[in-house]
Amino acid sequence: MTTELFVQYLFAGITYGSIYAIVAIGFNIIYNTTGIINFAQGEFVMLGGMIAISLLSFLPLPAAIALAVLLTMVIGALIEIIFIRWLENPSVLRMIIITIGLSILTREAAVHIWGENIRALPYFVGNEITTIGIMGARISPQVLWVVGVCGVMVVVLHLFFRATSVGREMRACAANRLATVLCGINPRNMVTFSFVLSAGMGALAGCVMSPITYTQYDMGTGLAIKGFTVAILGGLGHSGGAVAAGLLLGVIEAFSVSVVPLAFQDAIAITILLLILFVRPHGIFGSGEAARLKAF
Amino acid sequence: MKRILSQIMMGAAALSLMVSTTAWAENIKIGAILAVTGPMSFLGAPEARTLEMLVEEANARGGMSGHPVELIIKDSAGNPEKAVSFAKQLIEEDKVTAIVGPSSSGETMQIKKIAEDGKTPLLSCAAAEVIVDPLASYVFKVAQKDSDAVRMIYQEMKKLGIGSIAVLADNTGFGKAGQEQLVKIAPEFNIRIVENDVYDKAANDLSAVVAKIKANKDVQAVVNWSVVPAQSIVAKNIRQMGWNVPIFQSHGFANIKFAEAAGAAAEGIIFPAGRLLIASELPENHPQKALLMDYTKKYEGKFKENVSTFGGHTYDTFIILDAAVKKAGSIERDKVRAAIEQIKDLPGVGGVFSFSEKDHNGLTIDAFQMTTVKNGKFVPYPAK
Numbered sequence: 001m002t003t004e005l006f007v008q009y010l011f012a013g014i015t016y017g018s019i020y021a022i023v024a025i026g027f028n029i030i031y032n033t034t035g036i037i038n039f040a041q042g043e044f045v046m047l048g049g050m051i052a053i054s055l056l057s058f059l060p061l062p063a064a065i066a067l068a069v070l071l072t073m074v075i076g077a078l079i080e081i082i083f084i085r086w087l088e089n090p091s092v093l094r095m096i097i098i099t100i101g102l103s104i105l106t107r108e109a110a111v112h113i114w115g116e117n118i119r120a121l122p123y124f125v126g127n128e129i130t131t132i133g134i135m136g137a138r139i140s141p142q143v144l145w146v147v148g149v150c151g152v153m154v155v156v157l158h159l160f161f162r163a164t165s166v167g168r169e170m171r172a173c174a175a176n177r178l179a180t181v182l183c184g185i186n187p188r189n190m191v192t193f194s195f196v197l198s199a200g201m202g203a204l205a206g207c208v209m210s211p212i213t214y215t216q217y218d219m220g221t222g223l224a225i226k227g228f229t230v231a232i233l234g235g236l237g238h239s240g241g242a243v244a245a246g247l248l249l250g251v252i253e254a255f256s257v258s259v260v261p262l263a264f265q266d267a268i269a270i271t272i273l274l275l276i277l278f279v280r281p282h283g284i285f286g287s288g289e290a291a292r293l294k295a296f
Numbered sequence: 297m298k299r300i301l302s303q304i305m306m307g308a309a310a311l312s313l314m315v316s317t318t319a320w321a322e323n324i325k326i327g328a329i330l331a332v333t334g335p336m337s338f339l340g341a342p343e344a345r346t347l348e349m350l351v352e353e354a355n356a357r358g359g360m361s362g363h364p365v366e367l368i369i370k371d372s373a374g375n376p377e378k379a380v381s382f383a384k385q386l387i388e389e390d391k392v393t394a395i396v397g398p399s400s401s402g403e404t405m406q407i408k409k410i411a412e413d414g415k416t417p418l419l420s421c422a423a424a425e426v427i428v429d430p431l432a433s434y435v436f437k438v439a440q441k442d443s444d445a446v447r448m449i450y451q452e453m454k455k456l457g458i459g460s461i462a463v464l465a466d467n468t469g470f471g472k473a474g475q476e477q478l479v480k481i482a483p484e485f486n487i488r489i490v491e492n493d494v495y496d497k498a499a500n501d502l503s504a505v506v507a508k509i510k511a512n513k514d515v516q517a518v519v520n521w522s523v524v525p526a527q528s529i530v531a532k533n534i535r536q537m538g539w540n541v542p543i544f545q546s547h548g549f550a551n552i553k554f555a556e557a558a559g560a561a562a563e564g565i566i567f568p569a570g571r572l573l574i575a576s577e578l579p580e581n582h583p584q585k586a587l588l589m590d591y592t593k594k595y596e597g598k599f600k601e602n603v604s605t606f607g608g609h610t611y612d613t614f615i616i617l618d619a620a621v622k623k624a625g626s627i628e629r630d631k632v633r634a635a636i637e638q639i640k641d642l643p644g645v646g647g648v649f650s651f652s653e654k655d656h657n658g659l660t661i662d663a664f665q666m667t668t669v670k671n672g673k674f675v676p677y678p679a680k
Contacts, residue, residue, distance in 0.1 A: 008507035008537070015501060116337030118525045118557055128559035129535040139503070140536040212532075213500035214525060214557060218334070222498050254504040262505045263467060263494045 001258065004136035009254045011139050015212070017250025018150035022205040023227025024234060024242035025157065026198035032174035032237045033187070033194040036095040040079070040103040041202060041227060042220030043110075048072045048203025049215030050110060053119045061124070069203045076199025080192045103220060110217035121210040142211050149208045153201055154243055161239075170194060174237070229273040235286020244285065324363040324393050324627040326351075326617065327370070327386035328610070329407070330421070331399040334373030335497050335524055336468070338551055339399040342607030343421055344369050345599055346591075347396060350614045361622045372398055374468075379403035380410065387414035393627045396613045397421050399606070400523070402469025408435050417633045419616060421609035423523075423547065424473030428656040434633055436656045438612040438646055440547060440570060442470075444661040446477045448568040449519060449544045450485040452666060452677075456542065458516045462491035462509040464502075464530055466522035471497075474521035474546055490514045497524040506533040510541075517541060523548030528558035535561040542566065547664070551604035555669050566677055568664040570646045572608050573674040583643045591645060608645030615644055 023041055030038040052068035059067065083098055084090075090098075123130065124145050131138040161167040172180045173190040180187050206215065213219070230249055234241030249272065253265050260268075276283065328347055331340030351367045359365055368390055370382040379398045386392045387410065394417040398404050401424035411418035412432045420427050423439040453461070463478050465471035471494065482489055491509040495502055509515055518541055520530045531543055543565045549555070550569040555562040571578060575588035591611055595603045619642055621627055624635035639658070642649045647663025668677040 002511070005507055005511045008510075009504055012501065012504040012507065015503070111333060116333050116341055117553060120557065128532050128561040131536050131538045133538070137507075138536065138538040140532075209500075212529075214529070216525070219498075219500070222500075257504040257508050261493060262502075263496070266496060 007135045007137035009258065010251065011137060011143060013251030013254030014247060015143050015146055015250070016253055017247035018147050019205060019209055020226045020230045020249055021243045021246025022150050022153065022201060023223050024230035024246055025154065025239050026202045027227055027231040028237050028239050028242055029194050029198040033170055033191050034095070036092060036099065037228065038198070039096065039099040039224055040106060041198060042224035043103050043106040044072055044076060044199045044202030045206035045223055046110060046215060046217065046220045047075060047106065048206030049121065049210040050114050050119065052207045053121055053210070053215060056121065061122070065207045068207060069200050072203035073196045073200040076195040077192055080195035085188055085192065107217055107220060114217060116217065118214040118216045120214045121207060123211045140212065146208050146212065149204065153204065154239070157239065166193065226269060229269050232273060233276050233283055235283030238283065238286050241283060241285030322363055323366045324360050324621065325366045325368065325390060326394055326396060327368045327390060327392035328396040329370050329372050329379050329382045329398045329403070331374035332371040334375065336374035336400050338525065338553065339421070339523065339606040342604050343397070343399055343610040346595060346607040347610040347614060349595065349598055350611065360618050363621065363627055368392065372403060374400055374403070376403045376406040380406050383407040383410045387416045392416065393629055393632055394419060394617055396610055400469055401427065401473050405469060408432055411435055416629050417636065419613040421606065421613065423470055425477065426473060431654065431656055436636060438609050438616065438644070440646055440659050440663045441657055442474050443477045443481060444664060445547050445568045446481045447661060448664050448666060450481060450487055452566060453487060453517060454485055458542070459486065460488040460490045460514045461517045461519055462512065462515040463489050463519045463521065464493050464495060464505070466497050466524050466526055467494050468497050468523055470523040470548055471521055478519060478521065495526060497526060499526045499529065502526065502529050503533045503537070506530065506537060510537055510539050515541065517544060519544045521546045521548070525554065525557060528554050531558040531565060532561040547605065551606060552602045552674060555672065555674065562669045564668060566666060566668050569667045570605050570608060570663060571665050572603060572605055572645050574665060574667060574676050577676055583648055587643055588645060612644035612646050612649070615642065616649065
């Protein structure tokens with residue numbers, strides 16, 4: 001394999017990988033505060049892209065994206081407040097069914113609002129055929145936007161959880177819910193906040209990837225499956241693990257093309273998911289001890 | 297008081313039942329199985345809109361040869377299992393005269409036998425050759441043949457001196473059937489297929505596979521055979537790698553939205569298509585000209601979106617049924633079926649149809665016109 005081809009595959013892999021990682025981190029944020037998997041996570045990505053595309057007719061691109069992210073955060077909050085907040089000690093299964101229901105509901109609402117057509121934001125820099133050369137390989141500048149924005153989001157999120165009091169309260173809520181209540185923190189607000197945060201992250205990812213992947217009302221499901229695989233692979237609730245696992249899966253998928261036919265690309269992701277579930281259910285980076293203490 | 301009210305209600309219900317039964321006796325029921333939503337909504341949505349528009353028009357002028365048309369559209373979302381259950385429902389419960397659709401080749405192949413066994417004419421909007429070859433007496437299709445599309449592409453390649461190519465196809469029934477034809481017909485034109493890959497219909501980035509075929513120095517042109525939005529991603533990924541290879545696509549590209557989705561990357565893509573997209577450029581005496589212009593005007597006026605070849609497919613099924621009912625003087629399934637085989641020289645959107653007992657497609661290679669994208673518009677190839 002030539003260096004050029006190697007770099008080309010690598011960039012393709014990093015592009016998919018960062019998108020998977022962002023969706024997986026969205027899963028993790030909500031998992032950490034509620035102990036459930038929010039299967040509507042992929043729909044936040046779709047909503048971010050769709051709203052930004054609609055706003056683009058009135059606003060310049062950066063403003064449209066910012067407002068779309070804010071609106072999606074509001075939708076995330078509303079979803080939590082209306083459907084989840086008032087439940088007293090819901091079982092894990094019930095919560096999962098609720099989020100799957102929400103995902104279908106959002107999808108159906110989207111097809112009625114935006115129709116079944118694909119849409120896309122314009123390229124942030126240049127257009128569909130603009131390319132830049134890196135070590136002999138040629139990629140679209142949008143790839144750098146995706147990778148860059150995802151990278152910045154991960155760093156900011158890390159700082160948020162470490163350095164701000166809200167972030168620390170959320171982590172406390174994840175560690176021990178009862179103890180947080182005793183400390184005077186309202187865990188319900190933290191749960192709402194986790195929905196807001198993961199909705200915002202999903203929406204921003206949905207905007208930067210839209211020029212490359214297009215935005216369609218039913219794109220959420222596919223993303224959720226990949227994101228879920230990555231979240232499990234990296235160890236549920238483990239954000240650093242999600243980034244590593246996302247990049248790993250993306251790169252494996254990209255390089256697999258050189259060995260097996262493209263049609264097997266998705267089979268690889270599912271095979272990895274099954275293997276991990278059988279062999280290391282707590283993920284590559286998660287700890288088995290911690291996993292045993294959790295409800296799901 | 298309550299009793300009187302309920303009696304009145306029952307009376308009204310009985311009356312309405314009588315009224316509707318008398319209406320049913322004359323109605324011609326047409327079933328349609330279309331992928332209105334889902335990954336193939338690019339096909340099904342304009343197909344459903346066109347059909348609804350034509351039925352509304354026909355009913356306004358008194359129906360099909362005097363029979364008011366009752367249209368039952370079922371949304372399969374491109375799912376073959378759903379298509380199967382809808383087909384059974386339409387044949388056995390709704391007792392339709394004919395079924396229009398399905399939109400995709402995969403779905404059509406699943407219900408081909410059901411229509412044949414149920415002795416109900418099926419007018420498919422999908423392209424794959426296998427729908428009418430081997431022939432089933434009740435199964436017709438209105439989309440142009442994919443083998444003819446392949447021949448058009450290979451003829452053009454020979455003119456450009458291209459001898460070895462890469463083939464990329466999507467994993468729908470259309471992609472699979474096209475890929476088979478590309479492989480089968482290549483030796484006739486002395487063309488070598490040096491790369492051959494299939495991509496997922498929901499794929500959202502294909503730069504890895506494009507990198508792979510680009511690395512093969514023998515590739516002189518890429519044939520991208522698909523009917524889903526992912527085909528635009530292929531074109532974008534090729535150009536983003538700074539690769540100026542000629543791109544050929546199938547008639548599945550013939551929706552301006554695919555070209556819009558690929559933006560600047562769509563420029564110069566060459567593909568065979570029906571004449572609908574370039575109707576305004578046709579000479580006045582062309583047999584399809586008036587019909588194409590009329591359809592474009594009506595559809596675009598009503599739905600505020602561009603016409604596509606796919607909507608044209610249901611247009612053709614409707615005028616074929618209309619002509620057959622007129623010829624047969626009946627709305628019975630058998631008679632309508634036999635009448636379709638008698639239709640000759642009927643101008644439609646996809647071409648001029650001449651059916652026979654042997655030919656259930658009715659179109660020849662002349663139905664195609666090589667087309668390209670210039671400044672975001674479809675124009676005849678080579679572009680002036």
